[in-house]
Amino acid sequence: MLAIVFKKNYIYTVRAGDTLYSIAHRFGSTIEAIERANHLFEPVTDPGLIFPGDVLVVPSLLETGKVTYIVKSGDTVSGIASRFSTFSDLVSGINNLENPNLIFVNQRLIVPVFIYKIQPGDTLSAISRRFGISLSNITKVNQGRPGYQESVIWPEFHLILPLPTSLNIVVWTPLPGTRVVNRQRIEGQARAFEANVLHQLRDTNGAIVSNERFTTADEGAPEYGNFNSTLPFDRTPTSNTGELWVYTRSAKDGSIQDLVKIKIYF
Incomplete structure (x- = not known):
């Protein structure tokens, strides 16, 4: 299955006071796994350095399952749906939200994406063609990630890829x-x-x-x-x-x- 990651992954936005240790402890991961998944190394950043607002993929070492997005302050269902190139109704429906206008910080929402671990020799255009997913949607879903840029991609970086969906x-x-x-x-x-x-x-x-x-x-x-x-x-x-x-x-x-x-x- 190529280098698709089937272990559980979380999409988490760094907040003030967070450390890689505290994030790893919270989601059953390790500092090393988070560093690899987000390429928190030079020349992207000093090793392990994170800032509030950084979007991280956090691989769980203990669980399997669908990718989970951790709601941050200011999020709305429509904004989350837009980021993941899907629909508000679908995000609400697959998460059984009674009131889609009422979500809260730290809430865990399943999102229609999967994770691909970049291999040596990969390019974003080749990945786009292989999976049938537009480059613009790949870029949109990975916005805010310190190790993501269209011009250079890093082996072992965990790339978020949106699933094709319809409204229903x-x-x-x-x-x-x-x-x-x-x-x-x-x-x-x-x-x-x-x-x-x-x-x-x-x-x-x-x-x-x-x-x-x-x-x-x-x-x-x-x-x-x-x-x-x-x-x-x-x-x-x-x-x-x-x-x-x-x-x-x-x-x-x-x-x-x-x-x-x-x-x-x-």
């Missing part, structure tokens, strides 16, 4: 840029009429490798229910790359709605 759908598995096999498992969350979620798999030549099928989320609209399914191959791919389509269909005319396209490899 996020797909957690498979992740963009990963290899899909016959009967691949698919998982996500959706706000869907009668909880019906559809999917298909296409290769780059337009051949439908896995025909349209539907699955049912565990809750229907207005909730964001969890769904899971599999992708049986109905024909052999004719190319090495393709797209997973996850969507709903209009109850009125059957047209595709809320389409999420995820770049995958065969």
Whole structure:
């Protein structure tokens, strides 16, 4: 799976009085792991030096799971959604927020992103192409990180990558840029009429490798229910790359709605 990081990671904004030790202790990490994930070394900064306002990726050494954003003073759901190139409704829905206008400092919110550990020889443009994620969205989601710049990237730096989403759908598995096999498992969350979620798999030549099928989320609209399914191959791919389509269909005319396209490899 390339260098995707599946251990739990936190996105945390440094405050006055914070130290790397206190941050590491709070999130079950280590000073060394935080330094590596954010390249807190020369020439970016003196080793381990952080300032209020710095945005850090904090790798947990103890947990696995989705990336969690730690709410800071002044945050709003709409602002958080914009940073991560997604929608306020989706952020509220996947976190079961009763009142999206009421969030508080230190609140933990799941956000639709994943973490990629940069490898020697990587470039941002190559990463953008590999995962099918625009360079502008990559830059936006990594704003405020001391080790991030478009011109130079550092091996082992933990790059935040936004997931493709629609207003009503996020797909957690498979992740963009990963290899899909016959009967691949698919998982996500959706706000869907009668909880019906559809999917298909296409290769780059337009051949439908896995025909349209539907699955049912565990809750229907207005909730964001969890769904899971599999992708049986109905024909052999004719190319090495393709797209997973996850969507709903209009109850009125059957047209595709809320389409999420995820770049995958065969």
